[in-house]
Amino acid sequence: MTAPEPDQNGLFQPVIEICATGGDVILVCEHACNAFPAPWGDLGLSGAERQAHIAWDPGALGLMRGLARRLGATTVHATVSRLIYDCNRAPDMAGAMPARSETFAVPGNAAISAAERAARTAAIYVPFHAGLHALIVQRIALGRRPVVITIHSFTPVYFGQRRDVEFGVIHDADPALARTILAEAEARGGLVCGLNAPYSAADDVTHTLRLQATPYGLANAMLEIRNDLIASPAAEEAMAERLAPALSAAIAALTATAKAG
Amino acid sequence: MTAPEPDQNGLFQPVIEICATGGDVILVCEHACNAFPAPWGDLGLSGAERQAHIAWDPGALGLMRGLARRLGATTVHATVSRLIYDCNRAPDMAGAMPARSETFAVPGNAAISAAERAARTAAIYVPFHAGLHALIVQRIALGRRPVVITIHSFTPVYFGQRRDVEFGVIHDADPALARTILAEAEARGGLVCGLNAPYSAADDVTHTLRLQATPYGLANAMLEIRNDLIASPAAEEAMAERLAPALSAAIAALTATAKAG
Numbered sequence: 001m002t003a004p005e006p007d008q009n010g011l012f013q014p015v016i017e018i019c020a021t022g023g024d025v026i027l028v029c030e031h032a033c034n035a036f037p038a039p040w041g042d043l044g045l046s047g048a049e050r051q052a053h054i055a056w057d058p059g060a061l062g063l064m065r066g067l068a069r070r071l072g073a074t075t076v077h078a079t080v081s082r083l084i085y086d087c088n089r090a091p092d093m094a095g096a097m098p099a100r101s102e103t104f105a106v107p108g109n110a111a112i113s114a115a116e117r118a119a120r121t122a123a124i125y126v127p128f129h130a131g132l133h134a135l136i137v138q139r140i141a142l143g144r145r146p147v148v149i150t151i152h153s154f155t156p157v158y159f160g161q162r163r164d165v166e167f168g169v170i171h172d173a174d175p176a177l178a179r180t181i182l183a184e185a186e187a188r189g190g191l192v193c194g195l196n197a198p199y200s201a202a203d204d205v206t207h208t209l210r211l212q213a214t215p216y217g218l219a220n221a222m223l224e225i226r227n228d229l230i231a232s233p234a235a236e237e238a239m240a241e242r243l244a245p246a247l248s249a250a251i252a253a254l255t256a257t258a259k260a261g
Numbered sequence: 262m263t264a265p266e267p268d269q270n271g272l273f274q275p276v277i278e279i280c281a282t283g284g285d286v287i288l289v290c291e292h293a294c295n296a297f298p299a300p301w302g303d304l305g306l307s308g309a310e311r312q313a314h315i316a317w318d319p320g321a322l323g324l325m326r327g328l329a330r331r332l333g334a335t336t337v338h339a340t341v342s343r344l345i346y347d348c349n350r351a352p353d354m355a356g357a358m359p360a361r362s363e364t365f366a367v368p369g370n371a372a373i374s375a376a377e378r379a380a381r382t383a384a385i386y387v388p389f390h391a392g393l394h395a396l397i398v399q400r401i402a403l404g405r406r407p408v409v410i411t412i413h414s415f416t417p418v419y420f421g422q423r424r425d426v427e428f429g430v431i432h433d434a435d436p437a438l439a440r441t442i443l444a445e446a447e448a449r450g451g452l453v454c455g456l457n458a459p460y461s462a463a464d465d466v467t468h469t470l471r472l473q474a475t476p477y478g479l480a481n482a483m484l485e486i487r488n489d490l491i492a493s494p495a496a497e498e499a500m501a502e503r504l505a506p507a508l509s510a511a512i513a514a515l516t517a518t519a520k521a522g
Contacts, residue, residue: 090477091402114403121402122395130391134383141352141382142375211476215468216351 003037004079011127012037014076014087016135017065023072024139025251028132028150028208029064030087031057032077040084040120043108054101055081057153059230059239064151066240071248076132078124083109085124088150088207091117095204096125102159132212140216145258147177147251148213148220153227154198167243168197168224172206173214178221180253184246191242198224219254264298265340272388273298275337275348277396278326284333285400286512289393289411289469290325291348292318293338301345301381304369315362316342318414320491320500325412327501332508337393339385344370346385349411349468352378356465357386363420393473401477406519408438408512409474409481413466414488415459426455428504429485433467434475439482441514445507452503459485480515 006012034056036042042050049055061077068075078087083106089096097120099109112120139146156163167185171178178195185193199205206222213220223243230236267273295317297303303311310316322338329336339348344367350357358381360370373381400407417424428446432439439456446454460466467483474481484504491497 091398092404092477117404118399118402121398126395126398129394133390133394134387137352137382137387138379141379143353143378207476215472215476216353 003035004033006037006123010123012078012080012124014078014128014131016131017068017075019068019072019074021072023074024144024146025071025073025247026132026136026139026146026148027064027068027071027073027075028148028212029057029060029075029077029152030128030150030208031082031152032061032064033079034081035079036081036084040108043083043106045083045104045106045108049104050081052104053153053155053227054104054106055083058227059225059236060151060153062233062236063153063225063230063239063243066237067151067244067247070240070244071251074135076135078128080124085120087125087128088205090207091121091125093204093207096121102155129208129211132208136212136216136218146218147254148209148218149177149247150208150222152222152224153230154224156226156228158198163198163226164192165194165197166192166226166229168194168199170196170200170206170222170224172201172209172220172222174217174220177219177250177254180250181221181223181247184249184253185243188242188246219251219258264296265294267298267384271384273339273341273385275339275389275392277392278329278336280329280333280335282333284335285405285407286332286334286508287393287397287400287407287409288325288329288332288334288336289409289473290318290321290336290338290413291389291411291469292343292413293322293325294340295342296340297342297345301369304344304367306344306365306367306369310365311342313365314414314416314488315365315367316344319488320486320497321412321414323494323497324414324486324491324500327498328412328505328508331501331505332512335396337396339389341385346381348386348389349466351468352382352386354465354468357382363416390469390472393469397473397477397479407479408515409470409479410438410508411469411483413483413485414491415485417487417489419459424459424487425453426458427453427487427490429455429458429460431457431461431467431483431485433462433470433481433483435478435481437518438480438511438515441511442482442484442508445510445514446504449503449507480512480519
């Protein structure tokens with residue numbers, strides 16, 4: 001993956017891809033890329049470590065784009081590895097700039113000064129959320145009610161334990177969309193599904209939803225797909241084809257409920 | 262009040278005044294100013310209407326600055342009248358660009374197109390909250406826990422009804438700081454105090470707190486002072502002198518509790 005370039009102010013802006021069909025779904029991928037640009041560089045990690053799930057969510061970006069084409073969604077993704085700054089974490093969360101991720105040490109994060117934490121926050125986290133926020137509130141100002149869904153992947157083996165769940169749906173304060181997506185996916189079969197699996201909001205994994213959707217009362221959910229199921233472009237496409245009908249049905253059901261209520 | 266100028270991108274940035282003593286209190290005044298800059302102009306209001314409480318919170322800016330000097334706080338305020346865009350409202354709230362405020366019609370807001378709503382949101386609301394957000398998360402990244410307090414004033418007579426409350430403290434999801442401030446103010450006497458008076462979060466008045474403090478678990482509260490009590494610079498100073506000890510004591514008590522817990 002080529003290293004992203006900061007803008008003229010040294011900020012790493014998120015990439016926003018607006019679907020021509022102009023639907024009201026916004027898909028977000030905070031862990032889309034495993035790029036380690038200057039001034040941080042590789043943080044002392046090997047090439048294999050920079051390819052591993054600790055550095056990004058393999059397959060999530062391709063899956064998100066496949067879903068976006070099918071749903072008419074707009075997508076927003078970060079361009080920098082989550083190990084430099086994890087945009088789904090507040091600056092005071094341990095996972096924002098982790099010194100350790102699962103079984104891996106991250107040498108370049110072992111001793112970060114407060115000034116360096118502030119610099120990474122300003123260069124990566126602030127522009128990411130500013131860009132997403134501007135997009136969301138523009139839609140709201142136009143009288144629309146965007147649905148916000150974050151797209152993640154997880155490793156099949158974590159701390160040596162095999163994970164059986166294949167598709168997790170996680171909610172923040174409002175569980176409505178997550179529960180509806182889960183019901184639609186389970187009704188269609190073919191995937192081992194779980195609510196708030198393999199993580200939940202209690203693990204601080206819903207930061208983006210909490211910051212961007214909850215304050216506006218927007219329907220929202222976080223999706224987690226086991227990364228061995230989206231390990232190639234063809235597999236990403238197949239998973240997008242499988243999940244898109246469940247997501248469409250869930251969003252339609254929720255929108256109908258909102259209108260009736 | 263002289264009309265504020267937009268920046269080179271046409272955005273009305275908030276004014277951020279950083280206290281040299283570098284304390285961890287951030288005071289916010291969304292309704293500090295009654296300026297009606299181009300391209301919107303006076304919205305068809307008379308000079309008297311543009312001076313009235315519907316256009317701004319008279320006395321709130323001066324009170325906030327008086328408090329900031331005493332608390333060592335940083336202040337953030339909007340420079341544009343709330344009738345052009347109310348930065349304490351989401352774009353889909355009726356009060357964001359109101360066609361009517363109390364007994365007053367606002368002709369320039371009577372028929373706003375969706376595009377105009379989006380343009381005002383982009384020019385005023387988005388930069389205000391981006392500036393405040395960047396400030397808050399910089400402090401968090403530096404290992405600090407800023408306390409966020411919004412400063413407002415309210416009219417003594419509303420829809421013809423006299424209001425007896427003089428000092429209201431309003432909370433969003435976390436009532437801890439609001440309750441502590443209220444207790445400290447009541448213990449000191451001299452003001453008719455009320456919790457969630459003359460409004461509450463149910464009236465959608467805690468948008469800034471909900472967006473900027475609640476997602477980070479920061480202590481927060483909204484203060485409302487009856488504007489006849491801060492109707493001159495001397496009165497603003499006297500009220501700052503009266504309230505600062507109660508705020509200091511409340512913040513200290515809450516910080517001590519957080520450290521003990």
